[in-house]
Amino acid sequence: MTPKQTTSPEKPRRATLQDVASEAGVSFSAVSKVIRGASGVSPQMRERVTAAIEKLGYRPHAGARAMRGKSYTIGVMIVEMSSPFQPEVVQGITDALEGTPYQEVLIAGGLSPARQKRSIEALMDRQVDGLILVAPWMEADWLEELGAKIPTVVVARHGTAANFDTVVDDEYQGARLMVDHLVSLGHERIVHTSMPSGGLEPFVLSHTARRHGYEQAMTRHGLVPKVVETTYSEVGGYEAAIQAFSGDERPTAIFAGADIAALGVLRAAEERGLQVPEELTVAGYDNIYVSAIGRISLTTVDQSGQLTGANSTRLLLERIGGRTQPAHYVIAPQLVPRKTSAAPGHVDQATPISVQH
Amino acid sequence: MTPKQTTSPEKPRRATLQDVASEAGVSFSAVSKVIRGASGVSPQMRERVTAAIEKLGYRPHAGARAMRGKSYTIGVMIVEMSSPFQPEVVQGITDALEGTPYQEVLIAGGLSPARQKRSIEALMDRQVDGLILVAPWMEADWLEELGAKIPTVVVARHGTAANFDTVVDDEYQGARLMVDHLVSLGHERIVHTSMPSGGLEPFVLSHTARRHGYEQAMTRHGLVPKVVETTYSEVGGYEAAIQAFSGDERPTAIFAGADIAALGVLRAAEERGLQVPEELTVAGYDNIYVSAIGRISLTTVDQSGQLTGANSTRLLLERIGGRTQPAHYVIAPQLVPRKTSAAPGHVDQATPISVQH
DNA sequence: GTTCTTACGGACAACGTTGCACGCTTTTGG
DNA sequence: CCAAAAGCGTGCAACGTTGTCCGTAAGAAC
Structure with a gap:
């Protein structure tokens, strides 16, 4: 009942596709198919594999996935968390991502364009599939170049862009x-x-x-x-x-x-x-x-951070899905x-x- | 001068070790050595490789690194960003990580233990090298099990633990x-x-x-x-x-x-x-x-979030470095x-x- | 001049996935 | 009853790193 001590360093290895495959008595490719929801899978196999996944507590290795193209991670840069608008945006993003295979990950960009750029690069090093930048401070050109490389949505900057989407309060x-x-x-x-x-x-x-x-x-x-x-x-x-x-x-x-x-x-x-x-x-x-x-x-005037986050996410997923035409979404503010x-x-x-x- | 349009989808591939190697006219293993600061590298080669890295803007692929063991990413879970303490802790972490090869990444855990657990698991799926959990709500046993799997520091929970470190204000x-x-x-x-x-x-x-x-x-x-x-x-x-x-x-x-x-x-x-x-x-x-x-x-009473963040980071890096004995750090509060x-x-x-x- | 050491650079096998190509069954159509 | 098609499962080659092992060449010691 007492917690396991670390003194014996026999950390149980994380289960892999191969482990699940052995457990279910099938090939690891088959397991991959089941996970990806690919075709060519019999109901019985699906069931056995699902059971094995459940039993071993298998979870896909994001790093390995990233090597094959998709990390299922969305990078969100916020400038500073102290303002209450930003957490609301994040909440909107989280909610919108619920039920999708994507997971958002945040980074605090700090209060200078240079630091913010470094943060965004750190996110890209980690193979995020898309970026949501909340009120970034750097030059438009830099963002255009960024948008050409990776699906990007910029929040809280007015104006139109060629290579990324924007969501902004009016x-x-x-x-x-x-x-x-x-x-x-x-x-x-x-x-x-x-x-x-x-x-x-x-x-x-x-x-x-x-x-x-x-x-x-x-x-x-x-x-x-x-x-x-x-x-x-x-x-x-x-x-x-x-x-x-x-x-x-x-x-x-x-x-x-x-x-x-x-x-x-x-x-x-x-x-x-x-x-x-x-x-x-x-x-x-x-x-x-x-x-x-x-x-x-x-x-005061209220701008719905929740709505902003939700719409940013929607646009980003569209872009990840293949849209290349830029979209610009404007949200109506409310007098309070x-x-x-x-x-x-x-x-x-x-x-x-x-x-x- | 105008930004590149996305209409022609010729996204320039990200430079890899191999690209750098070709550019410098050496093997990709050699480039890897230079990057890792391993021994067996002549000054001339180091210079040529460094130049090539610079020229191509090469940045290591975190996913690929993760497959070999280390992602150089620290996962930080915060419960909610609205409180001003948490951003301060994050700032302390960011500052403490400056100059190390590590980068912190945040996740908003939400207001229920179940959600928080899922967030932590999402972080682990992404192969973070260590975790800093700010005021997590779940049971101690769960955290003990977690700590046995991955270097972990828990912030703002009083009490001692076997498998993870704590940093707490007195x-x-x-x-x-x-x-x-x-x-x-x-x-x-x-x-x-x-x-x-x-x-x-x-x-x-x-x-x-x-x-x-x-x-x-x-x-x-x-x-x-x-x-x-x-x-x-x-x-x-x-x-x-x-x-x-x-x-x-x-x-x-x-x-x-x-x-x-x-x-x-x-x-x-x-x-x-x-x-x-x-x-x-x-x-x-x-x-x-x-x-x-x-x-x-x-x-009021002030607890230095900055100090908390800095010390959490220090303990976490020690743990990543191999320490297994739990450490518990208490910070003195100040009357304001x-x-x-x-x-x-x-x-x-x-x-x-x-x-x- | 020969052998031993040392310094350096390259080859290579993982790591855990994805997705294509391939074969083996089983069904379907004539 | 045979051929073609469809369904299903497996094999395998990437992806970009790390770190070990190995070979070669230059320098040191005799």
Whole structure:
């Protein structure tokens, strides 16, 4: 009953096709046929082989399979796991792969294009059958070359590609939804916080799309867009808010490009003694986990990571199946109004007084 | 300059040892020697081969290597990525593996022992050379059997094992640190929120260790421990707080077993109109990302995920190197006092009045 | 000048699969 | 009743490595 000790190093060898074949009294080719579901197998043999597989606990050797072409492994690169969107995407992938012979394997790409490239190469060294890259940072050309080598789906980059598929949330639309929401509440001075573009044209990362969507929507409403560039982080949001407050006319609403930055905006507002939402409306984008909890209750935009993952997987399997025409899938975002947004209230009277230059 | 189109399906084959050998004008065995750093290689040959490898961009085929014994891949199972501890552990692993020939690969184990087992098996099918399991939920026996088959390190489970190593934060100690902190501030009625044990003895998961540490420390201070069992979630924390408030004597401090639950406690306090920390001290455990941000600023206990990852990797590499004696590494936690904890202030006067039965 | 050692490079047999080519039965069709 | 076809099982050659074994040539020792 006590666990086996390692002291006697008689590790039981993993069962192979040959072992199963001996057990069932057939050739190993026959076993292979059964496993592959190939034709030319009698029901009796199938049964005996299946029993032997069961008995020995046989599992195919992925390395050996990889040598013959397919590893039945999907490589997923995520940049960083801390954001809640990425785990959701992964969950979507896992669910979509359930019931297929494929298994996904993740790799943390890290925060630089060079590292991300190395991670992708590590995945390719391991003979994955396809790649799903979540918000990769490297140049489009590199991805095009990659896509020519291996079935690839890129998540969260706007734009079209020749050699790989993309799945992306319509972030222009998401930003528009938010602006419409704020305008319908009565806001006019709405500041957007963004981050430096990063020069990945012709591809467009999330923040650029959100910013453009914001600008278009503002213009459409006849309002003047005003963007503050810091970073998508709590500190970045804080700094952006400080900058926004320092202008001539204090904004009545701050639409942060990311929830995490919105949290910094909230802190800045608190320090200034500005009541949210009475004196300042704050909104974000991403619907991260904390945005939902009572103490924050942040108005934001949700993009379904689950859907993103599921569709990425679908496209990838199609590509593995032989499709070569690139596909681009766009997912509709959803506005999530919560307690940090309201009609601009007391702010109209208070504005000139509390501004400090 | 435009990216190659996939329309002409002339995917360039990946370079093999043989290709490199032809390029360098030597035998493929010689190339293998160079790559493995084996002896019996002249400097000139090494140079020519290295040049050829460079030129062709040769990279070893992990599948083929796996067939000969080593895949140079470390499998890491994480239960869920949403918690911030796990990404940190992964970061620690990545850093520790930098410069070694090994590469880690992650798999999301999911929220049930059955799924987690399947994930681990999927990793083994892929011939990983070793496993790091972060907070796995399955029975100890299963892990013992696993450890007999493959070098394994288990993270975040207290207790000793025969066939694998463990790396764990000293959560008894962490809970004691927190209780000492609260007591030193003057608190006496300190409630702890926990979750049902789950029956994984003789192994002990985090919440049980924290609870025991809390109980011991309270007793040592001559105080009466009081535990509320809900779940480690925002809602769970909220419910636990409501229960804690409903007693005869309202606690002056609530020490949640997890930061995420502490957030729920904060919400409950807010709803009750209790000022934190003036009327109620709130503390957590984990030091998750949001705990640090200004608007929350939660007093908590930090366990270094980075250190955990680094040490897990070290132990695993030792085991892969041949060690069979089990090792168990304990990491010291650190108290992180922030703004949600303070001496019990107005509460002493206010207690009898605001309690509702 | 012969023999022994050493250093180097190459040949080769696995490793566990896949999938084709091949034969042996059994059935079917005339 | 014989030939052809279909059904079924086996044999075998890859796939890209590692690591052992072996042969050769150059240098050292006598």
